Amino acid sequence: MCGIFGIYQRGGDNTAAELTALGLFALQHRGQESVGIAVSDGEQVRIHKAMGLVSSLLHQDIAARLPGHVGIGHVRYSTHGSSDLANAQPLLAVTGSGPVAMAHNGNLTNTRPLRENLFGQGTAFYTTTDSELILHLIAAQAAKPLEEAVQKAVAGLSGSFSLVIMNERKLIGLRDAHGNRPLLLGKAEDSFILASESCAIAALNAEVVREIEPGEMVVVEGSRVTSRRILSHPRRAFCIFEYIYLARPDSELAQVSMHEVRKRIGGELAREHPIEADIVIPVPNSAKSAALGYAEVAGIAFEIGLVTNDYVGRTFISPTQSLRQLGVQIKLNAIPQVLAGKRVILVDDSLVRGTTSKKAIAMLRKAGAREVHLAIAAPPFLYPCYYGIDVPETDQLIASNRTLSEIRELIGADSLHHISLEGLYKAVGAERSTMCDACFSGEFFTPVDEEDPWNFTGGRKEANGDYAGSNRL
Amino acid sequence: MCGIFGIYQRGGDNTAAELTALGLFALQHRGQESVGIAVSDGEQVRIHKAMGLVSSLLHQDIAARLPGHVGIGHVRYSTHGSSDLANAQPLLAVTGSGPVAMAHNGNLTNTRPLRENLFGQGTAFYTTTDSELILHLIAAQAAKPLEEAVQKAVAGLSGSFSLVIMNERKLIGLRDAHGNRPLLLGKAEDSFILASESCAIAALNAEVVREIEPGEMVVVEGSRVTSRRILSHPRRAFCIFEYIYLARPDSELAQVSMHEVRKRIGGELAREHPIEADIVIPVPNSAKSAALGYAEVAGIAFEIGLVTNDYVGRTFISPTQSLRQLGVQIKLNAIPQVLAGKRVILVDDSLVRGTTSKKAIAMLRKAGAREVHLAIAAPPFLYPCYYGIDVPETDQLIASNRTLSEIRELIGADSLHHISLEGLYKAVGAERSTMCDACFSGEFFTPVDEEDPWNFTGGRKEANGDYAGSNRL
């Protein structure tokens, strides 16, 4: 996942660090592992990174530490424990033309030849991320102006990448040829903004100008934004999962909010799979929109049957095995008075491992639900993602090698329903030929190298064997 | 506010610390300022406290630090900056009969004579909490068995107090004569539990046995729970605000969940104040139940028009004035596609200062709402609370000295509606004579001493003048 952000203040303010923090704060749902901000005051590029949430950075007086009017930022996602500060972004390096900072959302699929080539040229790597490859490719073109160096550098990349890049004087944003990961351009009175989602632009009281196009690079310098197409794009392949789960409900694409899209997915799900029941409840909190859509179309009452503990977060670490076993009970609780004797349609946004659903269903039954029908606002999740979404190993996907009936039994539902791929596209309102749905269909839009230890999903997995070193702090 | 918890394991387990942490975790919404746990292994009582959330305590290996089978815990609420660890609870003191630990939810209203009397006896105070008074009164009776000492100590108290108290061998729970603050008895296979709310009992997979009665003291020792009435109670005065806002939606009283009560309040509000509109939306997250109730009764679509940033919490501290001014924008965002051109009923649980409502309404209008009608699931908030709820100074209450029309104008709503006190009681299903609604009616159930600097609301305000010292760490 990851979220990226960039800002260029042209009105004389030097608060890029704070505004970047604010933008990252709105993108926090895209990554909670680490956060970083780089800022230029026109002469120097300074950087500050921290493990954890954006709030941890804010405590560290970034406004004073990072003065300047050009800034980029990054929030990083990981479910692995082996995260460390050296892998946090932005990455900052001094090249022959001075400092360059970069933040990357996405994942490259041709890291092996890129890396071998750079190794052959004597390059030393400091991190275990695919993103560092891009930085070395830019440095190799340092004699050129930054935009040309970047254009040259990304020409040989395969995979997914939305990038924000800066030096002392310029802010650059670009998307890969397929437009797999999102990136939008925003505008406030005195600044231009780049962000993974519109909610980060809204957080600054700024307006969305438009999406950056697949293969497009925009360069902000002074009061001008220039655009050029730097990559020809055989086909658009925007990530369908952004609509289903990733983007915040108040984020919008093409003037449509994610909340509305998800309501429509829920509605389509209801049309495809009508179920006799008394109430529709969401798995909190991500499936609320879809459940509301299902309830409206089905004409069944929307209810709140499961409550989350708002204070459960990354910070809750069960200190002992005994407490760990109580897991979901800590995060979720059922309301028996709502559920007792009822036929319940439980709506969830997707079914990946299935562990949460299984526990939620058991909890509903214990609270008295007479029937529990699980309706999923996505097709069965069958394949890994090579483009930046953290997906479990294939053998941990509940839908892998199981019939629908086996899955239903495993999770204990009275019935189990997924929206069809067709229904999904109908609800989203997009042509399938413009999207990536490889996690459901296995149709990857680039060749992928399953054997490459560096071809890690989301840039988060540690390389193995000989390449395990990193400037871990 | 504050939340209290107690557990007595009688089956040989010595995990009272962890289970207390788990219980407090479910009560976290009642207090986020500090947390503390005291545990006895039958011979020693050990204690651990920390500023912040329960999770911060869990990082500190309390299981190993606090072995034992009897435990009590406390979470403390404060909106003031002047909080400190010395005022955190439980309080632990060594008396003539050994250690006694105590956690208090509520607020005393006769602290002045109690304190003067103790001062006259040469007592030294270590904290600036009213709760410490109770501990000294217990210590003064240390020659007696603990339950008798407690009974004697609380006989002279006025105000509100639910208490959990322990020594090396016993766990005691009691409520004041009016039953103002909640306290329930729970039971698992091998343990007895005391907790402010049923959700903390559910979190341990235990069953609610019953509420502790007003004026009742229960003593747990070995496998026995004994009960005695220790305070005659002229009248019950349970806090109505627990139903409106304080308790978690999945907590229950008399087999009714707070969610249901709030839905009924929302429904009654719709009956009292029918409004022509297109959608009903809640102020997230606390007004969801009431808004759902309103929507159902009014037959108007329930929608999600405001989205919160889930990562905003106590840890987000705006580092600069410029960011502070963007305040609510960080926490809330509107979804224009839902709101544009719509007549909106915005439901909130209560209207205290009015600042959040004002900003939310402006945000809805900016997002295109044609009309915004504010419906409040509580009567106008007019009086301070002397029984443990943190309420702003009276002159900061928006309803104080303003007509409904002035308030409406101030917050920018097209119309403003409160449920009536009668409607509220109808929805709650309780006799007014058994409840405290002083915040709405000004009818305090005990004399209150407005001039006493120690008569602080919620036990959190700092004493002034000469008494300002405390063992602040």
Next chain:
Amino acid sequence: MCGIFGIYQRGGDNTAAELTALGLFALQHRGQESVGIAVSDGEQVRIHKAMGLVSSLLHQDIAARLPGHVGIGHVRYSTHGSSDLANAQPLLAVTGSGPVAMAHNGNLTNTRPLRENLFGQGTAFYTTTDSELILHLIAAQAAKPLEEAVQKAVAGLSGSFSLVIMNERKLIGLRDAHGNRPLLLGKAEDSFILASESCAIAALNAEVVREIEPGEMVVVEGSRVTSRRILSHPRRAFCIFEYIYLARPDSELAQVSMHEVRKRIGGELAREHPIEADIVIPVPNSAKSAALGYAEVAGIAFEIGLVTNDYVGRTFISPTQSLRQLGVQIKLNAIPQVLAGKRVILVDDSLVRGTTSKKAIAMLRKAGAREVHLAIAAPPFLYPCYYGIDVPETDQLIASNRTLSEIRELIGADSLHHISLEGLYKAVGAERSTMCDACFSGEFFTPVDEEDPWNFTGGRKEANGDYAGSNRL
């Protein structure tokens, strides 16, 4: 041990917190476990404590947190792990006449009857220190002016106590009837100072006025210092160990520096025990003065044969058993070129457990020393201290139940010599009747209660059994 400090600024400055920190910094050798400062601005008494060194407190902006012109401070010593912030001093309590803060150096010897009496009156204890007893006795007299309350409170105390006490307006200093622990009065242009040692007065560029007399109390208020004898003193009993080891070499008593006294002790040791040798070397760093004195009188070259790692401190915690076994090697290293083939007189200030000496001697031999003679600037250490010095259990004292010859053999010296008690007094220049030398002689100047679990040496040992509770944080 412990060090105490007090200051009263009468010139309008409000920097008592900083100056107290500076004074404590000079007294840091008397205690490194915890540090605390209490300050009054004339209206409020505020306090701040921290585990560890004074420097850790300075990082916490005490100047802003603790504004005011009256301050007291305390550094606390402990070799035990079971230390905690709740036991740190000063202690601050609110009494019937307002806040009182107190810092104590010494140890009471009649805690049992004092405590039983206070328990009988219903007193609750918050710490496991004997010092808290004194605070309760003062609070019990709160109706009186502070100086009278203090006078009354200390009348019943037995043992050793130098105290600094303050309320919003007054600073009080006093010593027990025997003057066992030191306390001096100092004076700068605009302030009066109380401190355990003259080096803390010198650190503020102030002048020593005089020692506080045994049984004397001085009260500073406004521009006046008043004195009264509050305890009759049967006999003076100043701790001889202050001369031998505790006080800093640049501290002075009766215009004589500790360095000079220790040089004279070393000289007397040389006269009592002339040894044929090539060089005299100290155990660094405490025995330098004595070794210099020995060398001068003996006419043998003073040399540096052992070097310490200046960075070894409380913060060095060997992470594993294997490193722990290398222990002394980390702290000490020998210089073979100085020692090879030499007959060495190794001078140490005292011989308590003997472990360091044993290792140092082995190290000298390994470095080539031909002979190693150990000369100790104190008599054999045979008894525990009940007056505030942290001494190992008697069975860990190397001199307990061993002949001189056995000790010599155990530590591996060619010969072992202690100065005699007579020689020691001759060097110190004091009458034995005015000093306490109980650690050498067993002649305690008060009755002692060996069975009392609260009669802990130095106020650091945890109470046992029923009394183990404390508001440990």
Next chain:
Amino acid sequence: MCGIFGIYQRGGDNTAAELTALGLFALQHRGQESVGIAVSDGEQVRIHKAMGLVSSLLHQDIAARLPGHVGIGHVRYSTHGSSDLANAQPLLAVTGSGPVAMAHNGNLTNTRPLRENLFGQGTAFYTTTDSELILHLIAAQAAKPLEEAVQKAVAGLSGSFSLVIMNERKLIGLRDAHGNRPLLLGKAEDSFILASESCAIAALNAEVVREIEPGEMVVVEGSRVTSRRILSHPRRAFCIFEYIYLARPDSELAQVSMHEVRKRIGGELAREHPIEADIVIPVPNSAKSAALGYAEVAGIAFEIGLVTNDYVGRTFISPTQSLRQLGVQIKLNAIPQVLAGKRVILVDDSLVRGTTSKKAIAMLRKAGAREVHLAIAAPPFLYPCYYGIDVPETDQLIASNRTLSEIRELIGADSLHHISLEGLYKAVGAERSTMCDACFSGEFFTPVDEEDPWNFTGGRKEANGDYAGSNRL
């Protein structure tokens, strides 16, 4: 300055991390700003760094985090505030042949052409240290075995460098052609050791084998140490300041301890500059050896007239201007009883800025010294160092542009004496042609580039202008 360390355990133990920490602990005097350790278990190279002292690293469980039998470490010195973790060493990078870690003591003098050349090849720099240049030069040769890559990489370096380098399987140590910075080979039963000073070898109970020769590289792999001359050396240029000040007194070179050398320097100083006086005292703690030597030769009593507060360290940060002005008083105190009426010879190891000497002399006079003669165990300090010693800007050197008489007056001494360069060499026992004394003579042994912003002394100064970026964390 900086200190470096390396260890290769060949006996099956995997405690290289701990032993490296222990070795660095003995080298702590060479750098207190940051510390780092890299360890290989034969397959992976892991690294851990921290700001501050070695002890801060030990708290972080490096034994478990860094398992393995090959390790290198580094302590870094800085007097500048602009230090950061990204500049800490060792540096670790992944090259085409796998991970390489490196630690550097010294300073390059041809960074400008090296850097321009690497920039021309498209290299990206992550730190602002000259050391990173070396790592890139090694990576550029990654196709070769490590020892050949290193040999090739260092061939083009000018300046001073002692290096320890490792990959998964090998440990390499080498010194520049002039042998400017020290590096010794040590041996324990089961391991080979490389260290900047012998005290780090002694700390592991190991034996010094010999110095690494100028231009020599040793490679440790398995049970074999192989050596090769990789750089022809026109002349040896060992840093004279190691003898005067840098090395620990118990460290030895050519079987002579630094303590002895410094005593001899003090003695020679006494012969060159006999002074009529009563006592000789050192500026604590570094001038003890020289003062002892002076006193012995002069036949004047060695005394202790100035005492340091042992707890003053890097952690003491004066919180306010008022305290800062009291500066030296906190660190030093005089003993008036030793000094009153005396003619004092104050011995210091060198006179750089002169500020400490000035304050010490004023302090001695205030304590009653009748005369104060300052004797310096080094010639006047006149030039900057380009080889790794942190020296103030030339205009801050007290000897720059001042006559001896002007300096004497400025610092307030009755007389001022420096040892001559000839006397210094006589005492050290070395030919001038084998040493670097550029700080005294201005005779640099390589060309130096005063204009290069990256040619920073000690690798600690921040680069300016365009090159200011770094992956600062």
